[in-house]
Amino acid sequence: MNRPVIIAMDFENRQEAERFLTSFSGESLFLKVGMELFYKEGPSLVRDWKREGHRIFLDLKLHDIPNTVKRAARQLATFGVDMTTVHAAGGVKMMAAAMEGLKEGTTTGDLPICVAVTQLTSTSEEMMKEELYIAHSLEDTVVHYANNAKRAGLHGVVCSALEAGHIKEQVSPSFYTVTPGIRLQSDSHDDQQRVVTPVKAKSLGSDAIVVGRSITTADDPKAAYEKIKTEWRGKE
Numbered sequence: 001m002n003r004p005v006i007i008a009m010d011f012e013n014r015q016e017a018e019r020f021l022t023s024f025s026g027e028s029l030f031l032k033v034g035m036e037l038f039y040k041e042g043p044s045l046v047r048d049w050k051r052e053g054h055r056i057f058l059d060l061k062l063h064d065i066p067n068t069v070k071r072a073a074r075q076l077a078t079f080g081v082d083m084t085t086v087h088a089a090g091g092v093k094m095m096a097a098a099m100e101g102l103k104e105g106t107t108t109g110d111l112p113i114c115v116a117v118t119q120l121t122s123t124s125e126e127m128m129k130e131e132l133y134i135a136h137s138l139e140d141t142v143v144h145y146a147n148n149a150k151r152a153g154l155h156g157v158v159c160s161a162l163e164a165g166h167i168k169e170q171v172s173p174s175f176y177t178v179t180p181g182i183r184l185q186s187d188s189h190d191d192q193q194r195v196v197t198p199v200k201a202k203s204l205g206s207d208a209i210v211v212g213r214s215i216t217t218a219d220d221p222k223a224a225y226e227k228i229k230t231e232w233r234g235k236e
């Protein structure tokens, strides 16, 4: 998969999402369907967008006891998605159970890339220590969770690009890093805490970037997407 820009389709319903897609006039995209849109529209939306030629990252961040996660992953695999998420905080057994479920449910033989959320990009080091009560540094915690994900047989992790290099060094150079928290100016924050620009994400070694509002709320979404793609991949 060559350095995709994954668009976070954080829309209220299918109508709004498809109105946004008209700017792209039939182009095949890599779309992230998250909880908001999936809870509203369900698997039929995912299947339809797959049929239209888009790649789908179904981001439901599974986090429960291993048996429940395995059974949920088995269902999710039947939609034929390209990528999906679990929370690394669920532990190695839970992540391994997710992989078992995905293998059992996949009908096409193409297993979705399964990545584990390490620490959300909305989490700061201070919040992690004081609220979540994790005493290690953010970087060590992310790398530790990434190692757990590797042990469980996952393909990679979701992290900030700020941690991608450490994961490549300390887990494996081929361990896939999906990095949200992308902003065109790195001093622009909102609910995100660990943000980087597309250029920085590239230099830090991310494999894929996830971008939502910088594209979806832009006056010209197609222009914003092209600008981000060029910054992220360089001139092609």
Ligand SMILES: O=C(O)c1cc(=O)[nH]c(=O)n1[C@@H]1O[C@H](COP(=O)(O)O)[C@@H](O)[C@H]1O
Binding pocket: 008, 009, 010, 034, 059, 085, 117, 119, 120, 121, 122, 158, 159, 180, 181, 182, 192, 210, 211, 212, 213, 214
């Ligand atoms: O799993 C994710 O995709 C995710 C993990 C994470 O740590 N941080 C994060 O922002 N995301 C998702 O990435 C997207 C970021 O959206 P924007 O902040 O609008 O670019 C949202 O859909 C989040 O759900």
